[in-house]
Amino acid sequence: MKREPAHSGFSAVSSTEAEQWRPAAPSAEEVARATLERFLIEHTETLLQNLQFYAVRLGLAREGEARLTAQELLQEVAVEALAHAARFQPERQALAWLLGIGLNVIRRQKAERARQGRREWSVTRLAQTLAPMEAPGEWDLFDQLQDKSVGGPEELVEAREGAQALLALVDEDDRELLRLALVEDCEREALARQLGISPGAVRVRLHRALQRLRCAFRQRDASHGTRPGR
Numbered sequence: 500m501k502r503e504p505a506h507s508g509f510s511a512v513s514s515t516e517a518e519q520w521r522p523a524a525p526s527a528e529e530v531a532r533a534t535l536e537r538f539l540i541e542h543t544e545t546l547l548q549n550l551q552f553y554a555v556r557l558g559l560a561r562e563g564e565a566r567l568t569a570q571e572l573l574q575e576v577a578v579e580a581l582a583h584a585a586r587f588q589p590e591r592q593a594l595a596w597l598l599g600i601g602l603n604v605i606r607r608q609k610a611e612r613a614r615q616g617r618r619e620w621s622v623t624r625l626a627q628t629l630a631p632m633e634a635p636g637e638w639d640l641f642d643q644l645q646d647k648s649v650g651g652p653e654e655l656v657e658a659r660e661g662a663q664a665l666l667a668l669v670d671e672d673d674r675e676l677l678r679l680a681l682v683e684d685c686e687r688e689a690l691a692r693q694l695g696i697s698p699g700a701v702r703v704r705l706h707r708a709l710q711r712l713r714c715a716f717r718q719r720d721a722s723h724g725t726r727p728g729r
Contacts, residue, residue, distance in 0.1 A: 532584040538593040539577055545594065546573055550601050559605050576601045668715035673708035680705055 551569035554560040560568035579600050587596055666674045679685040691698045
């Protein structure tokens with residue numbers, strides 16, 4: 500007797516149905532992200548050594564602190580690279596692409612340090628111009644108006660509150676001008692555009708506002724029975 504082929508209880512799956520069950524191919528961004536993540540893990544030391552070299556070469560860090568600076572830079576590079584993974588083409592060299600981001604991070608940090616330095620120098624120069632024989636206590640006035648580096652959120656709040664208390668000693672126009680120039684670090688040209696006056700006029704107004712603030716500071720100390728520098 501001729502035996503019929505056995506049949507299972509399941510029907511054959513068509514090629515169309517098989518395609519529907521097949522997992523979707525990863526996107527280009529997903530491939531790029533995976534490539535970068537793998538490279539960051541496998542070549543951490545190479546990246547650190549390069550970043551350490553550039554941090555010293557470009558003047559961001561001294562030799563003794565370069566390793567720690569490189570570690571901080573690498574963290575920022577990794578975050579930025581993975582956030583923009585769609586821009587990376589896997590056929591390119593990951594090392595060159597990541598170090599390019601690292602150089603941009605170093606340049607940004609150097610620019611920020613230079614900006615902070617210009618602010619501190621500018622405030623000191625203004626103080627010397629206004630009162631060459633200024634008493635030590637009045638130098639504290641200008642120190643408090645600077646947006647200095649602080650240790651944490653509590654110190655930042657305290658520094659901001661101190662600056663606001665000092666600016667409250669002058670009228671609204673002077674207060675806003677000094678806040679923009681010294682606390683927010685708005686440069687003279689930007690101030691001129693915002694106020695609708697010339698850069699020279701900004702300098703004159705800032706000079707006078709600082710004079711009024713200094714006088715108000717002295718009067719406050721006198722009313723409290725304190726002497727400058729005490």
